[in-house]
Amino acid sequence: MRNPLRLAEGRTLVEQLRLLLGNVGSSVVPTILVALLLVWVLSNESNATGLRVWAGMVILSKLWCAREARRMLAMEIPPDRARGLVWQQMSLNAVDGAIWGALGWAALGTTTMAGSVLVVAVLAGVAGSSMSSLAPVLPVFIVFGSTELAVLAAKLWTLDDPAYNALGVAGFLYVVTLLGQARNSAKAALAAIKLRFENVELIERLRVETGHAQAAHQQAEQANLAKSKFLAAASHDLRQPIHAQGLFLEVLARSKLTASQYDALANARATWQASAEMLDTLLDFSRIEAGVVEPQMQVFPLQPLLNKIENELAPQADAKGIVYRSRETHVAVRSDPALVALILRNLVSNAIRYTERGGVLVACRERGGRAVIEVWDTGIGIDASQHEDIFREFHQLGNAERDRRKGLGLGLAIAQGLARALGTTLVLASRPGRGSCFRLALPTAQMGVVSSGVEVIPGHSSVFDVRVLVIDDDDAIRAGMRQLLTAWGCECDVADSIEEALALARLRPPGLVISDYRLRELRTGAEAIAALRAEFGLQLPALLITGDTAPQRLREARASGVPLLHKPVSPNQLYHGLVCVLNDVELDSSFAMLEATPDAGLKRA
Incomplete structure (x- = not known):
């Protein structure tokens, strides 16, 4: 922590100064009332003129200090002028402290002992009050307190009375105590100002970083939009000739x-x-x-759909020398059979693609009113750090060369999107080198007279x-x-x-x-x-x-x-x-x- 006896630099000193100046205005009315009260209580034939002069000087000094404080608070204080203004405040408060100390010269020795105790008590209270208001710039308070004590001590010394000497010693000890408290207050004020500046800087950095993050987010959104537009345009332009090609191939197939x-x-x-x-x-x-994509919900049995997928994809597993098996189930679910079939087809195709030994198992378990369809494989497995990434579009494992035979990297992104459209989600459990399991949960239902939705095309x-x-x-x-x-x-x-x-x-x-x-x-x-x-x-x-x-x-x-x-x-x-x-x-x-x-x-x- 910086020593508060040494003046801070730049904007910190400006803030200390503004804090001090902001306290001046609140002391004007109490000062005037105390001065007038002391004149009324302590005046007698021998000291009335002196007390009136003293009160006038106190009031004028306080009004002048308040005027200067208001003027400086109303303007922008340049950091390079802060030290000069501190010296100005030290001068003003030295004068103010001397005037307050002069109360001893105006009243002590001309009033009763009770009046003398009142004078010392008032001066002690003024010093304490000044400590709280002037402590933000500690040298200003030191000047005020030292000047007030010095002027009062000089008067007590001239009275040559042990009682007054004792009051002088007590006053000195009191001011020393106030200096210690003022030093702690100055440290606290300095720390608060620095903390405020740090908070302001932090807020500004956060504002800048937030701006950068928003700009990056906007750029990412624009890039994603540009990607979608590019894919849409490229897809449209490719579809035209491929669509025409399919028509001509069909016509050609009908030729001899x-x-x-x-x-x-x-x-x-x-x-x-x-x-x-x-x-x-x-x-x-x-x-x-x-x-x-709007799901067309209906009740249907799972087994015919699983049989259909097995008939379609089992030859791919046989060609690789791996086992494809699906367990029999009598469960019926309420969902969209076409979307469920597409999700499972993507999952099974992926499982076959990434399995070289062992096999693929499709099974269904009933859990709490839901049918959990599981696609197991003994393939390469997926590291935990990749569990979220594999559901991103165009993300593929082990296909850095972008071999088109391994697909486009959209299968799992499509499957997850379709699962969300059905009001559910895909859950993955996997261990590298041991295989993976994808789970899809669907609500079970009681079968009525329904169509399987998977018929042979005439x-x-x-x-x-x-x-x-x-x-x-x-x-x-x-x-x-x-x-x-x-x-x-x-x-x-x-x-x-x-x-x-x-x-x-x-x-x-x-x-x-x-x-x-x-x-x-x-x-x-x-x-x-x-x-x-x-x-x-x-x-x-x-x-x-x-x-x-x-x-x-x-x-x-x-x-x-x-x-x-x-x-x-x-x-x-x-x-x-x-x-x-x-x-x-x-x-x-x-x-x-x-x-x-x-x-x-x-x-x-």
Whole structure:
């Protein structure tokens, strides 16, 4: 702690000075009252004039000190002027202390012993009061107290009376005691001022750091938004040619080909399927981010769904030489079977991908009214420090080279997002080198007469007897749709704009409209369908197809209320979409069947 007898520097001294000056104003009225009271009590014929002069000097001195204090408090005190102002205060208080000490010269020896005791008591009280008000700048109090004591002691010495000498010694001891207390008060004031400055600096640092953190958070949000926009734009632009490619491959498959051409076609379709699956994964993630996944809750038994997943994925385990096993369960749950199937498919696929020895086990336990589905594996395991990171998008373990055969790193992010949409969460337990266990808890329910929701998709044996109007601004997609729909028995008109579609519809009224969502000039397929329905009736069947994965676009498309498919649309999906809209069947319920197939993603609008 800095010695309070030494003046502080800079802003600390300024604050000490302002604290001292702030105490001056409160002592003006008490000083005037005490001075007038002493004149009234102690005055007699021999000392009346002296006491009046003394009282006037005390009042003038105090008023002057108060005026100077108010003036200095009203201005900004520069740190380089603080020392000079301290010396000024020392001078003013030296004069004030001398005037107070002069009370002894005006009253002692001319009044009674009781009056003399009163004089000494008042001077002691003034010294004590000054200690509390002047202690913030200790040298100022020392000057005041020393001057008051010196002037009083000089008078007591001239009286040459043992009693007065004793009063002088007592006064000296009292002032020494006050000096000790003043020193402690000065230390406390100095510490409080420094602490306040430290707090101010801390608050300022926190403000700056908060600003930096907010700026970093804003940058992170902007980067995340830019990432989402990039993924949406890239996904849309990739979906257009892949969607057209799938249409042409389907048309080509219906042609007469040689054996080698069929082999080449099979390879081309496999490549198309792999590309479509990766784009579907991106779409699933975008749909979760957009918040447009709405669970369709129903009661269903778990075992058929577990059997379906085992039939689909067990061949992958067999190919790696590991065991795939699922325990039988008779539990029924209330949830969305399509979303549960997609979560489990992601978990089982991951388990197979990261297991080289041993196997994968899928089991279900009933605990407290909930069915806990567990996916166990004997794979590489996951370190505890990675338990949160693996649920982040594009985070993969052991795939620094980004091998596309190991996926995109979105499976667990999608699974966790879907679990949250179902009102639950995924729980992970894992040990490096020993394997992992993912748990999904679902509410149990009593089975009634319900559909399993995992049926076999019928073949395209029937043809359509309907005129279809296709609206798309991509030439290749229009050509592919015309050929495929014609092969299905449809009469097909194609248009690249809303105006052309209306013109064709007036010539040949359509029985079904299929429109791309994003058209030229920032117009949408929802607008096109609304315009056609305004002219041909609200019951005109319609289907939207989009390659957009931007969250805002997905929400807009969903708000249109028109059934929605996502590019690249497989011929299977398009066929069943047509069946649903032409028969006024809810598209979501039909697509629950498609979502249970290995190559399907989230198809909810």
